[in-house]
Amino acid sequence: xxxxxxxxxxxxxxxxxxxxxxxxxxxxxxxxxxxxxxxxxxxxxxxxxxxxxxxxxxxxxxxxxxxxxxxxxxxxxxxxxxxxxxxxxxxxxxxxxxxxxxxxxxxxxxxxxxxxxxxxxxxxxxxxxxxxxxxxxxxxxxxxxxxxxxxxxxxxxxxxxxxxxxxxxxxxxxxxxxxxxxxxxxxxxxxxxxxxxxxxxxxxxxxxxxxxxxxxxxxxxxxxxxxxxxxxxxxxxxxxxxxxxxxxxxxxxxxxxxxxxxxxxxxxxxxxxxxxxxxxxxxxxxxxxxxxxxxxxxxxxxxxxxxxxxxxxxxxxxxxxxxxxxxxxxxxx
Numbered sequence: 001x002x003x004x005x006x007x008x009x010x011x012x013x014x015x016x017x018x019x020x021x022x023x024x025x026x027x028x029x030x031x032x033x034x035x036x037x038x039x040x041x042x043x044x045x046x047x048x049x050x051x052x053x054x055x056x057x058x059x060x061x062x063x064x065x066x067x068x069x070x071x072x073x074x075x076x077x078x079x080x081x082x083x084x085x086x087x088x089x090x091x092x093x094x095x096x097x098x099x100x101x102x103x104x105x106x107x108x109x110x111x112x113x114x115x116x117x118x119x120x121x122x123x124x125x126x127x128x129x130x131x132x133x134x135x136x137x138x139x140x141x142x143x144x145x146x147x148x149x150x151x152x153x154x155x156x157x158x159x160x161x162x163x164x165x166x167x168x169x170x171x172x173x174x175x176x177x178x179x180x181x182x183x184x185x186x187x188x189x190x191x192x193x194x195x196x197x198x199x200x201x202x203x204x205x206x207x208x209x210x211x212x213x214x215x216x217x218x219x220x221x222x223x224x225x226x227x228x229x230x231x232x233x234x235x236x237x238x239x240x241x242x243x244x245x246x247x248x249x250x251x252x253x254x255x256x257x258x259x260x261x262x263x264x265x266x267x268x269x270x271x272x273x274x275x276x277x278x279x280x281x282x283x284x285x286x287x288x289x290x291x292x293x294x295x296x297x298x299x300x301x302x303x304x305x306x307x308x309x310x311x312x313x314x315x316x317x318x319x320x321x322x323x324x325x326x327x328x329x330x331x332x333x
Contacts, residue, residue: 021114107156109282138186233256
């Protein structure tokens, strides 16, 4: 808790780096964390997103209020990520120089890897480049940011400046569920991110750096809104060859959109629930290794994970998603 550290230590400011702050979880998390007293480096893909943080730029004057420092952070760009880490390092060093007492008054408390994208479509519909694009953000983006900011977190621990740092990776419920049709690119990237998170958790214990995954189910974000409206599926469909479109038929396309709409409307929770869980993880003395968010994620998903793969495969079969070329009645129309 920022207030507790300020009362009992030489530390005057605790900072948090959050990626993917243009919208959704990231935007709300940056604002909530600042209100909780943290200095938030809000990583945005687009500079145009900075304006939404104007109300929190600079000190708001409250005893427990922090501020938001927006910065351009493209997690797919090595140099951009390194530049962001350098900017945070400079901020950390500034007070030691101005105070003149040689003590570290600013601390990097946490890194929240939240940036993520989704490309939906059957495996046959997607190009290798689609899988690479999703992996570059959802997996390699986390890897790049951890690599760039880990030296700061390690230094704080080694020099006995701070031992409460943590890395929080938003990996989604897709990171622990068996693969589903239509979402293989997204799920593969999240599974990779989940495994990385679990390995980091064990490796960084020796530096007193906590590592946690946040695994939310469906929550109201722009990403889920595109699933509900079918925009994501239509983007994939429109890139397909005419031959492949005819092979599957618009009936399969529309069925996939309908399945996505049903899931995103019937099993969708308020995004503030996720944000609140991340804030609690930032404040907690001992960070949990995994945070499941959503009633379905906490109770239904663990039960599904215990089922044998052959039974899950039977349960996931959808007769509506049968290519037109395999359905003779469609070919006769």
